[in-house]
Amino acid sequence: MGRKFFVGGNWKCNGTNEEVKKIISTLNAGDVPSQDVVEVVVSPPFVFLPLTKGSLRPDFHVAAQNCWVKKGGAYTGEISAEMLVNLDIPWVILGHSERRLILGESNEFVGDKVAYALSRGLKVIACVGETLEQRESGSTLEVVAAQTKAIADRVSDWTNVVVAYEPVWAIGTGKVATPAQAQEVHAELRKWLHANISPEVAASTRIIYGGSVNGANCKELAAQADVDGFLVGGASLKPEFIDIIKSAEVKKSA
Ligand SMILES: O=C(CO)COP(=O)(O)O
Numbered sequence: 001m002g003r004k005f006f007v008g009g010n011w012k013c014n015g016t017n018e019e020v021k022k023i024i025s026t027l028n029a030g031d032v033p034s035q036d037v038v039e040v041v042v043s044p045p046f047v048f049l050p051l052t053k054g055s056l057r058p059d060f061h062v063a064a065q066n067c068w069v070k071k072g073g074a075y076t077g078e079i080s081a082e083m084l085v086n087l088d089i090p091w092v093i094l095g096h097s098e099r100r101l102i103l104g105e106s107n108e109f110v111g112d113k114v115a116y117a118l119s120r121g122l123k124v125i126a127c128v129g130e131t132l133e134q135r136e137s138g139s140t141l142e143v144v145a146a147q148t149k150a151i152a153d154r155v156s157d158w159t160n161v162v163v164a165y166e167p168v169w170a171i172g173t174g175k176v177a178t179p180a181q182a183q184e185v186h187a188e189l190r191k192w193l194h195a196n197i198s199p200e201v202a203a204s205t206r207i208i209y210g211g212s213v214n215g216a217n218c219k220e221l222a223a224q225a226d227v228d229g230f231l232v233g234g235a236s237l238k239p240e241f242i243d244i245i246k247s248a249e250v251k252k253s254a
Contacts, residue, residue, distance in 0.1 A: 003203075003204060003205070003206045003228045004036075004037070004038065004039050004206070004228075005037065005038045005039070005222070005228060005229045005247075005248035005251050006038070006039045006041070006162055006206050006208050006228060006229035006230075007038060007039070007040050007041075007208075007229050007230050007232065007241075007244055007245045007247075007248065008040075008041045008042070008043060008063065008093070008125055008162075008164070008208065008210075008229070008230065008231040008232065008236075009040075009041070009042040009043060009232050009236025009237075009241055010043045010065065010093060010096070010210070010231055010232065010233050010236060011023075011042065011043060011044045011045065011048075011065075011236060011237060012045075012065070012098070012233060013045055014045070014237060015044065015045065015048060015237070017048070017051070019237075020044060020048045020051060020052065021051070021055070023237060024051075024052060024055050024056055026239050026242075027042070027056065027057065027060060027241070027242070028055075028056065028057045030239075030241075030242035030245070031242070032242060032245045032246060033245070033246065033248050033249055033252070034059075035059045037248050037249070037251075037252055038229075038245055038248035039061070039229075040059070040060040040061065040245055041060070041061045041062065041063045041091050041125070042056065042060060042061075042062060042063070042236065043062065043063040043064065043065050043091070043093055044062070045065065046064060046065070046079055049062060049064060049084075049087065049089055050087065053087070053088070053089065061090055061091060062089055062090070062091065063089070063090070063091030063092055063093055063125060064079065064084050064089055064091070064092045064093070065092075065093050065096070066079070066092070066093065066094065066096075066099060067079055067080060067081045067083075067084055067092050067094070067113065067117055067122070068080045068081065068113075069109060069112050069113045069116055070112075070116055081116060081117045081120040081122055082120060084120075084122060085120050085121055085122065089122075090122065090123055091122065091123045091124070091125060092117050092122050092123075092124055092125070093124075093125045093127065093164075093231075094110055094113045094114050094117060094124055094125070094126055094127070095110035095113070095114070095126050095127045095128065095147070095151075096127045096166070097127060097129055097166055097168045097171060098171075100127075101131075101168065106150075107146055107147050107149075107150035108150050110126070110147070110150060110151070111150035111151045111153060111154045111155075112154060114126050114151050114154065114155055114161070115151075115154035115155050118155060118157070118160055118161070122160070123160040123161075123162075124160060124161050124162070125162045125164050125208075125231060126151055126161055126162070126163055126164065127163075127164045127166050127210070127231070128143075128144045128147040128148055128163065128164070128165055128166070128189075129143075129144065129147075129164075129165055129166040129167045129168050129171075129210075129211070130143040130144060130167055130168065130169075131143075131168045131169065132168065132169035135167065135169060140167075140185060141185070141188050144165065144185060144188075144189060144192075145188075145189075145192050148163065148189065148192060148193070149196070152193075152196060152197055158193075158197065158201045158204075158205050159204075161205060162205070162206045162207075162208060162229075163189065163205060163206070163207045163208070164207075164208050164209075164210050164231040165182070165185050165186060165189060165207060165208070165209055165210070166209070166210035166211050166231060167181075167185075167211050168211075169211075170210075170211025170212050171210065171211045171212070171233065172212070172233060172234060173211075173212060174212050175211075175212060176211060176212035176213065176214075176217050176221075177209065177211060177221075179220045179221050179223070179224050179227075182209045182221055182224060182227055183224035183225065183226055183227060186207045186209065186224065186226035186227055186228075187225075187226045189207055189226075190202050190205075190207060190226055193205060206228040206229060207226060207227070207228055208227070208228055208229040208230050208231050209221055209227050209229075209230055209231070210230060210231030210232065210233065212234075213230045213231075213232045213235060213244060214234075214235045214240060214244070215235065215240035215243035215244060218230065218243065218244045218247040219247045219250050221247075222247040222248070222250040222251060223250050223251075229248070230244060230247075232244055
């Protein structure tokens with residue numbers, strides 16, 4: 001079975017009530033391929049999840065940008081997986097590099113979060129990626145394998161997992177990975193899944209790319225064999241997000 005193209009929009013910590021309404025109306029008016037061709041998921045900040053879910057077109061879905069590592073309770077400032085399920089939020093992004101690096105989330109902590117969110121019935125966009133220093137020292141594959149292993153050690157069913165490869169040096173920098181760089185890591189990640197989990201999981205798990213994706217560079221990236229979509233930051237707040245969704249057509253005609 002083919003891997004359906006996946007385009008996620010990570011709005012990060014951006015937006016006012018008015019701006020969010022504007023983004024949603026732009027998305028709602030966008031002419032995009034059908035749900036058979038592309039799965040679209042947008043991820044507003046927590047406080048805008050109900051507004052977004054309530055007014056977004058039904059063929060697009062929503063994701064939270066994080067959730068707590070276990071059942072909710074006395075964890076001030078946290079949002080639990082149970083709450084997301086209660087609000088009918090189907091997806092959550094976990095392990096984003098901004099949380100790993102700024103908030104100190106370890107591979108193991110991210111693995112625990114992924115396992116817990118899946119156990120509650122959420123679908124997970126699990127992020128991995130190396131820093132510039134790690135790439136320059138030649139440890140890219142080792143880093144992404146260790147991040148993936150910490151998830152694999154805790155998760156047995158990968159049906160509801162999308163892996164986002166987001167090299168830290170490409171995030172918010174305008175310095176997108178070349179199609180060859182993205183393809184290389186995606187292929188290695190798939191090889192890792194094949195060797196360490198199963199051929200079936202390797203063949204069916206979507207590996208999406210994130211880091212300075214925009215309307216101009218998305219088609220060439222989408223054409224790579226192991227690039228199954230994108231996780232978009234800055235450009236997901238702009239009308240060009242529609243063009244990025246349309247890059248799914250590249251796959252259809254491949
Ligand atoms: O971090 C990202 C998506 O999660 C990528 O961000 P940019 O697209 O702004 O580089």
